[in-house]
Amino acid sequence: MTITPxxxxxxxxxxxxxxxxxxxxxxxxxxxxxxAREILDLKSRNGWDHLDLACLPAILHNFPEKITGAVRDAVARHRGAYDRIFVVYADCGTGGLLQAACAEMGVEMVAGPHCYAFFDGVDRFAERGEVxxxxxxxxxxxQFDAFVWKPLGLDRHPELREMYFGNYETLVYLAQVDDPALTAKAEAQAERLGLRFERxxxxxxxxxxTMTDWAGR
Incomplete structure:
Protein backbone atom coordinates (compact mmCIF):
# COMPACT_ATOMS: atom_id res chain seq x y z
CA MET A 1 0.00 0.00 0.00
CA THR A 2 1.38 3.40 -0.94
CA ILE A 3 1.28 5.83 1.96
CA THR A 4 0.65 9.41 0.92
CA PRO A 5 1.86 12.30 3.06
CA ALA A 36 -2.65 16.46 -5.23
CA ARG A 37 -2.17 13.32 -3.11
CA GLU A 38 -0.46 11.41 -5.89
CA ILE A 39 1.83 14.29 -6.87
CA LEU A 40 2.84 15.01 -3.27
CA ASP A 41 3.54 11.31 -2.67
CA LEU A 42 5.78 11.04 -5.74
CA LYS A 43 7.50 14.28 -4.77
CA SER A 44 8.14 13.01 -1.22
CA ARG A 45 9.29 9.51 -2.18
CA ASN A 46 11.73 10.78 -4.80
CA GLY A 47 13.06 13.79 -2.88
CA TRP A 48 11.97 16.21 -5.56
CA ASP A 49 12.29 19.29 -3.39
CA HIS A 50 12.85 21.47 -6.46
CA LEU A 51 9.24 20.83 -7.56
CA ASP A 52 6.46 23.05 -6.27
CA LEU A 53 2.74 22.36 -6.62
CA ALA A 54 -0.24 24.59 -7.34
CA CYS A 55 -3.63 22.89 -7.69
CA LEU A 56 -6.70 24.35 -9.35
CA PRO A 57 -10.10 23.40 -7.92
CA ALA A 58 -10.87 19.80 -8.81
CA ILE A 59 -14.54 20.64 -9.39
CA LEU A 60 -13.49 22.31 -12.66
CA HIS A 61 -13.82 18.82 -14.15
CA ASN A 62 -17.57 19.32 -13.99
CA PHE A 63 -17.08 22.47 -16.08
CA PRO A 64 -14.38 21.54 -18.64
CA GLU A 65 -15.02 24.71 -20.63
CA LYS A 66 -13.42 26.62 -17.73
CA ILE A 67 -10.25 24.54 -17.42
CA THR A 68 -8.25 26.13 -20.24
CA GLY A 69 -8.85 29.68 -19.00
CA ALA A 70 -8.01 28.71 -15.43
CA VAL A 71 -4.72 27.10 -16.53
CA ARG A 72 -3.86 30.16 -18.65
CA ASP A 73 -4.45 32.43 -15.66
CA ALA A 74 -2.34 30.23 -13.37
CA VAL A 75 0.58 30.11 -15.81
CA ALA A 76 0.49 33.89 -16.23
CA ARG A 77 0.28 34.42 -12.47
CA HIS A 78 3.25 32.20 -11.59
CA ARG A 79 5.53 32.34 -14.64
CA GLY A 80 7.79 35.04 -13.23
CA ALA A 81 8.60 33.07 -10.06
CA TYR A 82 9.69 29.74 -11.64
CA ASP A 83 12.30 28.50 -14.12
CA ARG A 84 9.85 26.09 -15.73
CA ILE A 85 6.15 25.28 -15.48
CA PHE A 86 4.46 21.98 -16.34
CA VAL A 87 0.69 21.36 -16.48
CA VAL A 88 -0.60 18.20 -14.80
CA TYR A 89 -3.83 17.93 -16.74
CA ALA A 90 -4.66 15.70 -19.68
CA ASP A 91 -7.20 16.96 -22.24
CA CYS A 92 -9.95 16.53 -19.60
CA GLY A 93 -12.87 17.34 -21.87
CA THR A 94 -11.44 20.57 -23.31
CA GLY A 95 -11.61 19.30 -26.89
CA GLY A 96 -7.96 20.06 -27.60
CA LEU A 97 -8.18 23.64 -26.36
CA LEU A 98 -5.93 23.03 -23.36
CA GLN A 99 -3.26 21.40 -25.52
CA ALA A 100 -3.37 24.34 -27.94
CA ALA A 101 -3.10 26.83 -25.06
CA CYS A 102 -0.15 25.00 -23.51
CA ALA A 103 1.64 24.90 -26.85
CA GLU A 104 1.03 28.63 -27.26
CA MET A 105 2.36 29.34 -23.75
CA GLY A 106 5.36 27.05 -24.20
CA VAL A 107 4.51 24.69 -21.34
CA GLU A 108 4.17 20.89 -21.43
CA MET A 109 1.13 18.92 -20.21
CA VAL A 110 0.41 15.27 -19.47
CA ALA A 111 -0.41 13.18 -22.54
CA GLY A 112 -3.79 11.50 -22.87
CA PRO A 113 -7.51 12.23 -22.85
CA HIS A 114 -8.01 12.23 -19.05
CA CYS A 115 -6.60 10.98 -15.75
CA TYR A 116 -8.33 7.59 -16.10
CA ALA A 117 -6.18 6.96 -19.17
CA PHE A 118 -2.85 8.05 -17.70
CA PHE A 119 -3.43 6.14 -14.46
CA ASP A 120 -4.33 2.98 -16.39
CA GLY A 121 -1.68 3.67 -19.05
CA VAL A 122 -2.76 5.69 -22.09
CA ASP A 123 -2.10 2.94 -24.64
CA ARG A 124 -3.69 0.23 -22.49
CA PHE A 125 -6.75 2.37 -21.81
CA ALA A 126 -7.25 3.05 -25.53
CA GLU A 127 -6.93 -0.64 -26.37
CA ARG A 128 -9.64 -1.59 -23.89
CA GLY A 129 -12.25 0.67 -25.52
CA GLU A 130 -14.61 0.39 -22.57
CA VAL A 131 -17.49 2.58 -23.70
CA GLN A 143 -15.64 12.91 -3.51
CA PHE A 144 -18.36 10.87 -5.23
CA ASP A 145 -21.24 12.90 -3.82
CA ALA A 146 -19.63 16.23 -4.75
CA PHE A 147 -18.75 15.17 -8.32
CA VAL A 148 -21.48 12.73 -9.29
CA TRP A 149 -24.43 12.24 -6.97
CA LYS A 150 -25.31 15.86 -6.16
CA PRO A 151 -24.40 17.58 -9.47
CA LEU A 152 -26.63 15.11 -11.34
CA GLY A 153 -29.45 15.74 -8.88
CA LEU A 154 -29.57 12.11 -7.77
CA ASP A 155 -29.73 13.17 -4.14
CA ARG A 156 -33.08 14.82 -4.91
CA HIS A 157 -34.31 12.69 -7.81
CA PRO A 158 -32.91 9.15 -7.61
CA GLU A 159 -35.32 8.14 -10.37
CA LEU A 160 -32.94 9.90 -12.82
CA ARG A 161 -30.34 7.20 -12.27
CA GLU A 162 -31.55 5.10 -15.18
CA MET A 163 -31.48 8.08 -17.53
CA TYR A 164 -27.88 8.93 -16.66
CA PHE A 165 -26.45 5.44 -16.20
CA GLY A 166 -28.76 3.13 -18.13
CA ASN A 167 -26.20 2.62 -20.92
CA TYR A 168 -23.36 1.81 -18.52
CA GLU A 169 -22.68 -1.74 -17.38
CA THR A 170 -19.70 -1.54 -15.03
CA LEU A 171 -18.19 0.89 -12.54
CA VAL A 172 -14.42 0.49 -12.86
CA TYR A 173 -12.45 1.71 -9.86
CA LEU A 174 -8.89 2.58 -10.94
CA ALA A 175 -7.18 2.40 -7.56
CA GLN A 176 -3.99 4.35 -6.97
CA VAL A 177 -3.46 2.83 -3.52
CA ASP A 178 -4.43 -0.55 -2.07
CA ASP A 179 -6.91 0.69 0.53
CA PRO A 180 -9.73 -1.67 1.60
CA ALA A 181 -11.80 1.24 2.93
CA LEU A 182 -11.71 3.06 -0.43
CA THR A 183 -12.50 -0.20 -2.23
CA ALA A 184 -15.55 -0.72 -0.01
CA LYS A 185 -16.72 2.83 -0.77
CA ALA A 186 -16.27 2.33 -4.50
CA GLU A 187 -18.21 -0.94 -4.40
CA ALA A 188 -21.04 0.78 -2.50
CA GLN A 189 -21.09 3.52 -5.13
CA ALA A 190 -21.39 0.94 -7.89
CA GLU A 191 -24.36 -0.52 -6.06
CA ARG A 192 -25.95 2.93 -5.76
CA LEU A 193 -25.66 3.32 -9.53
CA GLY A 194 -26.88 -0.19 -10.26
CA LEU A 195 -23.62 -1.19 -11.98
CA ARG A 196 -21.31 -4.18 -11.76
CA PHE A 197 -18.11 -3.47 -9.86
CA GLU A 198 -14.53 -3.93 -11.01
CA ARG A 199 -11.35 -2.77 -9.29
CA THR A 210 5.95 11.89 -16.70
CA MET A 211 6.90 13.47 -13.38
CA THR A 212 10.22 11.60 -13.36
CA ASP A 213 11.00 13.07 -16.77
CA TRP A 214 10.04 16.59 -15.71
CA ALA A 215 11.91 16.40 -12.40
CA GLY A 216 15.12 15.54 -14.25
CA ARG A 217 15.05 18.55 -16.57
Missing amino acids: DLPVSSDVLTAEGLAPSGKGRILLIACGAL TSFFLTDFLVR RLTGYGDLAA
Whole structure:
Protein backbone atom coordinates (compact mmCIF):
# COMPACT_ATOMS: atom_id res chain seq x y z
CA MET A 1 0.00 0.00 0.00
CA THR A 2 1.38 3.40 -0.94
CA ILE A 3 1.28 5.83 1.96
CA THR A 4 0.65 9.41 0.92
CA PRO A 5 1.86 12.30 3.06
CA ASP A 6 -0.65 14.38 4.95
CA LEU A 7 -2.21 16.99 2.72
CA PRO A 8 -2.17 20.61 3.87
CA VAL A 9 -5.87 20.76 2.93
CA SER A 10 -8.78 18.34 2.81
CA SER A 11 -10.32 16.70 -0.26
CA ASP A 12 -13.28 19.05 0.14
CA VAL A 13 -10.97 22.08 -0.11
CA LEU A 14 -9.15 20.59 -3.10
CA THR A 15 -12.51 20.12 -4.80
CA ALA A 16 -13.73 23.69 -4.31
CA GLU A 17 -10.59 25.82 -3.92
CA GLY A 18 -7.42 23.98 -4.97
CA LEU A 19 -4.01 24.44 -3.38
CA ALA A 20 -1.63 27.41 -3.44
CA PRO A 21 2.08 26.84 -4.15
CA SER A 22 4.60 27.20 -1.36
CA GLY A 23 7.05 29.16 -3.52
CA LYS A 24 9.98 26.91 -2.60
CA GLY A 25 10.68 25.07 -5.87
CA ARG A 26 12.25 26.18 -9.14
CA ILE A 27 9.82 24.06 -11.17
CA LEU A 28 6.08 24.55 -10.76
CA LEU A 29 3.47 21.91 -11.46
CA ILE A 30 0.02 23.39 -12.13
CA ALA A 31 -2.33 20.50 -11.51
CA CYS A 32 -5.90 19.44 -10.97
CA GLY A 33 -6.76 19.28 -7.28
CA ALA A 34 -7.83 15.66 -7.79
CA LEU A 35 -4.13 14.74 -8.29
CA ALA A 36 -2.65 16.46 -5.23
CA ARG A 37 -2.17 13.32 -3.11
CA GLU A 38 -0.46 11.41 -5.89
CA ILE A 39 1.83 14.29 -6.87
CA LEU A 40 2.84 15.01 -3.27
CA ASP A 41 3.54 11.31 -2.67
CA LEU A 42 5.78 11.04 -5.74
CA LYS A 43 7.50 14.28 -4.77
CA SER A 44 8.14 13.01 -1.22
CA ARG A 45 9.29 9.51 -2.18
CA ASN A 46 11.73 10.78 -4.80
CA GLY A 47 13.06 13.79 -2.88
CA TRP A 48 11.97 16.21 -5.56
CA ASP A 49 12.29 19.29 -3.39
CA HIS A 50 12.85 21.47 -6.46
CA LEU A 51 9.24 20.83 -7.56
CA ASP A 52 6.46 23.05 -6.27
CA LEU A 53 2.74 22.36 -6.62
CA ALA A 54 -0.24 24.59 -7.34
CA CYS A 55 -3.63 22.89 -7.69
CA LEU A 56 -6.70 24.35 -9.35
CA PRO A 57 -10.10 23.40 -7.92
CA ALA A 58 -10.87 19.80 -8.81
CA ILE A 59 -14.54 20.64 -9.39
CA LEU A 60 -13.49 22.31 -12.66
CA HIS A 61 -13.82 18.82 -14.15
CA ASN A 62 -17.57 19.32 -13.99
CA PHE A 63 -17.08 22.47 -16.08
CA PRO A 64 -14.38 21.54 -18.64
CA GLU A 65 -15.02 24.71 -20.63
CA LYS A 66 -13.42 26.62 -17.73
CA ILE A 67 -10.25 24.54 -17.42
CA THR A 68 -8.25 26.13 -20.24
CA GLY A 69 -8.85 29.68 -19.00
CA ALA A 70 -8.01 28.71 -15.43
CA VAL A 71 -4.72 27.10 -16.53
CA ARG A 72 -3.86 30.16 -18.65
CA ASP A 73 -4.45 32.43 -15.66
CA ALA A 74 -2.34 30.23 -13.37
CA VAL A 75 0.58 30.11 -15.81
CA ALA A 76 0.49 33.89 -16.23
CA ARG A 77 0.28 34.42 -12.47
CA HIS A 78 3.25 32.20 -11.59
CA ARG A 79 5.53 32.34 -14.64
CA GLY A 80 7.79 35.04 -13.23
CA ALA A 81 8.60 33.07 -10.06
CA TYR A 82 9.69 29.74 -11.64
CA ASP A 83 12.30 28.50 -14.12
CA ARG A 84 9.85 26.09 -15.73
CA ILE A 85 6.15 25.28 -15.48
CA PHE A 86 4.46 21.98 -16.34
CA VAL A 87 0.69 21.36 -16.48
CA VAL A 88 -0.60 18.20 -14.80
CA TYR A 89 -3.83 17.93 -16.74
CA ALA A 90 -4.66 15.70 -19.68
CA ASP A 91 -7.20 16.96 -22.24
CA CYS A 92 -9.95 16.53 -19.60
CA GLY A 93 -12.87 17.34 -21.87
CA THR A 94 -11.44 20.57 -23.31
CA GLY A 95 -11.61 19.30 -26.89
CA GLY A 96 -7.96 20.06 -27.60
CA LEU A 97 -8.18 23.64 -26.36
CA LEU A 98 -5.93 23.03 -23.36
CA GLN A 99 -3.26 21.40 -25.52
CA ALA A 100 -3.37 24.34 -27.94
CA ALA A 101 -3.10 26.83 -25.06
CA CYS A 102 -0.15 25.00 -23.51
CA ALA A 103 1.64 24.90 -26.85
CA GLU A 104 1.03 28.63 -27.26
CA MET A 105 2.36 29.34 -23.75
CA GLY A 106 5.36 27.05 -24.20
CA VAL A 107 4.51 24.69 -21.34
CA GLU A 108 4.17 20.89 -21.43
CA MET A 109 1.13 18.92 -20.21
CA VAL A 110 0.41 15.27 -19.47
CA ALA A 111 -0.41 13.18 -22.54
CA GLY A 112 -3.79 11.50 -22.87
CA PRO A 113 -7.51 12.23 -22.85
CA HIS A 114 -8.01 12.23 -19.05
CA CYS A 115 -6.60 10.98 -15.75
CA TYR A 116 -8.33 7.59 -16.10
CA ALA A 117 -6.18 6.96 -19.17
CA PHE A 118 -2.85 8.05 -17.70
CA PHE A 119 -3.43 6.14 -14.46
CA ASP A 120 -4.33 2.98 -16.39
CA GLY A 121 -1.68 3.67 -19.05
CA VAL A 122 -2.76 5.69 -22.09
CA ASP A 123 -2.10 2.94 -24.64
CA ARG A 124 -3.69 0.23 -22.49
CA PHE A 125 -6.75 2.37 -21.81
CA ALA A 126 -7.25 3.05 -25.53
CA GLU A 127 -6.93 -0.64 -26.37
CA ARG A 128 -9.64 -1.59 -23.89
CA GLY A 129 -12.25 0.67 -25.52
CA GLU A 130 -14.61 0.39 -22.57
CA VAL A 131 -17.49 2.58 -23.70
CA THR A 132 -19.95 1.01 -21.24
CA SER A 133 -17.72 1.57 -18.18
CA PHE A 134 -17.95 4.43 -15.71
CA PHE A 135 -14.60 5.22 -14.08
CA LEU A 136 -13.56 6.42 -10.64
CA THR A 137 -10.14 7.20 -9.16
CA ASP A 138 -9.21 7.36 -5.47
CA PHE A 139 -10.10 11.04 -5.33
CA LEU A 140 -13.44 10.55 -7.05
CA VAL A 141 -14.32 7.72 -4.68
CA ARG A 142 -13.71 10.11 -1.79
CA GLN A 143 -15.64 12.91 -3.51
CA PHE A 144 -18.36 10.87 -5.23
CA ASP A 145 -21.24 12.90 -3.82
CA ALA A 146 -19.63 16.23 -4.75
CA PHE A 147 -18.75 15.17 -8.32
CA VAL A 148 -21.48 12.73 -9.29
CA TRP A 149 -24.43 12.24 -6.97
CA LYS A 150 -25.31 15.86 -6.16
CA PRO A 151 -24.40 17.58 -9.47
CA LEU A 152 -26.63 15.11 -11.34
CA GLY A 153 -29.45 15.74 -8.88
CA LEU A 154 -29.57 12.11 -7.77
CA ASP A 155 -29.73 13.17 -4.14
CA ARG A 156 -33.08 14.82 -4.91
CA HIS A 157 -34.31 12.69 -7.81
CA PRO A 158 -32.91 9.15 -7.61
CA GLU A 159 -35.32 8.14 -10.37
CA LEU A 160 -32.94 9.90 -12.82
CA ARG A 161 -30.34 7.20 -12.27
CA GLU A 162 -31.55 5.10 -15.18
CA MET A 163 -31.48 8.08 -17.53
CA TYR A 164 -27.88 8.93 -16.66
CA PHE A 165 -26.45 5.44 -16.20
CA GLY A 166 -28.76 3.13 -18.13
CA ASN A 167 -26.20 2.62 -20.92
CA TYR A 168 -23.36 1.81 -18.52
CA GLU A 169 -22.68 -1.74 -17.38
CA THR A 170 -19.70 -1.54 -15.03
CA LEU A 171 -18.19 0.89 -12.54
CA VAL A 172 -14.42 0.49 -12.86
CA TYR A 173 -12.45 1.71 -9.86
CA LEU A 174 -8.89 2.58 -10.94
CA ALA A 175 -7.18 2.40 -7.56
CA GLN A 176 -3.99 4.35 -6.97
CA VAL A 177 -3.46 2.83 -3.52
CA ASP A 178 -4.43 -0.55 -2.07
CA ASP A 179 -6.91 0.69 0.53
CA PRO A 180 -9.73 -1.67 1.60
CA ALA A 181 -11.80 1.24 2.93
CA LEU A 182 -11.71 3.06 -0.43
CA THR A 183 -12.50 -0.20 -2.23
CA ALA A 184 -15.55 -0.72 -0.01
CA LYS A 185 -16.72 2.83 -0.77
CA ALA A 186 -16.27 2.33 -4.50
CA GLU A 187 -18.21 -0.94 -4.40
CA ALA A 188 -21.04 0.78 -2.50
CA GLN A 189 -21.09 3.52 -5.13
CA ALA A 190 -21.39 0.94 -7.89
CA GLU A 191 -24.36 -0.52 -6.06
CA ARG A 192 -25.95 2.93 -5.76
CA LEU A 193 -25.66 3.32 -9.53
CA GLY A 194 -26.88 -0.19 -10.26
CA LEU A 195 -23.62 -1.19 -11.98
CA ARG A 196 -21.31 -4.18 -11.76
CA PHE A 197 -18.11 -3.47 -9.86
CA GLU A 198 -14.53 -3.93 -11.01
CA ARG A 199 -11.35 -2.77 -9.29
CA ARG A 200 -7.93 -2.36 -10.91
CA LEU A 201 -4.89 -1.45 -8.85
CA THR A 202 -3.14 0.88 -11.31
CA GLY A 203 -0.80 2.77 -9.01
CA TYR A 204 0.22 6.09 -10.55
CA GLY A 205 0.61 4.77 -14.09
CA ASP A 206 1.99 7.20 -16.66
CA LEU A 207 1.88 10.07 -14.14
CA ALA A 208 4.95 8.66 -12.36
CA ALA A 209 6.96 8.40 -15.59
CA THR A 210 5.95 11.89 -16.70
CA MET A 211 6.90 13.47 -13.38
CA THR A 212 10.22 11.60 -13.36
CA ASP A 213 11.00 13.07 -16.77
CA TRP A 214 10.04 16.59 -15.71
CA ALA A 215 11.91 16.40 -12.40
CA GLY A 216 15.12 15.54 -14.25
CA ARG A 217 15.05 18.55 -16.57
